[in-house]
Amino acid sequence: MMKPFAAHPQQSRGRLHAEKMSTFRSPFQRDRDRIIHSSAFRRLKHKTQVFIEHEGDYYRTRLTHSIEVAQVARTLAGALGLNTDLAEAIALAHDLGHPPFGHTGEEALERLMAPYGGFDHNAQALRIVTALERxxxxxxxxxxxxxxxxxxxxxxxxxxxxxxxxxxxxxxxxLADYNARHDLELQTHASAEAQVAAIADDVAYNHHDLHDGLRSGLFTEDDLMALPITGPAFAEVDALYPGLEPMRRRHEALRRVFGVMVEDVLAVAATRLGPAAPGSAQAVRDLGVTIIRFSDRLFRELKVIRQFLFTRMYRAPSVVAMRAEVTAMVDDLFPLYMARPELLPAEWRRDVEAARGDTALARIVADYVAGMTDRFAIQEHARLVKGLSPQDIHALPGRALRGR
Known part of the structure; x- marks a missing residue:
């Protein structure tokens, strides 16, 4: 049963364009389904989380990450008496705006778009679901x-x-453009369901970045034994299952790390929601504080883990070298499309013809580049910048970056 402070679908503020209600789906279920069936959601399959898409079949992509975030969000929302469908929809959509090559690609686009109003992946996700999906x-x-x-x-x-x-x-x-037409009340906190989606993102990447880092060989289980949260988790597994084979030991330890984070969030939420006693979804927004979050103690411990991951994984020499290569690709493609917008696909040229000035054109180019998958960006760079033959391009991705 949903609590009074959950987002009840019958109290939804509706859609910008009025539509007839579905006879078999709530408004938030309909949102979730539209997100899953969108082109942008499918493209997440070939977008980087940390490692470039072709580097291994078991590393997370933006798609698998989004699915994991949605699973955590549904779990948390259900345990807290919130609307699981709304939490899931927000979780599934939260990374739609990421460009190719993960945060590296976003940093490049932020720099390139600085003279034209900037770039932000959350704002781009909003742009995708309000304008670019056609x-x-x-x-x-x-x-x-x-x-x-x-x-x-x-x-x-x-x-x-x-x-x-x-x-x-x-x-x-x-974000500013859409908010001017449809006020999202950017001065308040979001619903409890949106806060659940945000913390689910943290839970998911804190868990799976450890898993992917171990699989990549950038650090070992022995390294994690010296860290908070992960060290006690491995110690508990060793005490319960002495001599357990390495892959099972890793999985058992990291699932405990996962559990520690989820249980901490639920405990903090219960402590904060009890005294506040919000009587509606709007009352949650009006509290003026985040109610779905980690405890101060766990947050400090997770900061230690994040610093470890930053040093040993996100800035590992092999990752830094890859960052430099993919940054150069974005740096090449963006000005090329700005100078020669006729290189954009035919369906984009109507927007180009209507654009007035460099800023309008830059936003179209940013939309196009941000929508690229890792694989497509590599192929287009090879075709347009390096001038590779169709036969060489057919062998991409993989060869272009592995041949360093």
């Missing part, structure tokens, strides 16, 4: 409910101060 006869985008759009925009917290001043510099143009 499959429906009556509207651009997916026409999601206000609550799902709010969650995509501000699941990490308010973006404006109460007086309307941006908290972290100017709002990215994609």
């Amino acid at each position: 499959h429906y006869a009556d509207f651009d985008g997916l026409n999601l409910t206000w609550e799902t759009l709010e969650g995509i925009a501000k699941h990490n917290g308010p973006l404006l101060d109460p007086d309307g001043t941006p908290r972290k510099g100017p709002l990215p143009y994609a």
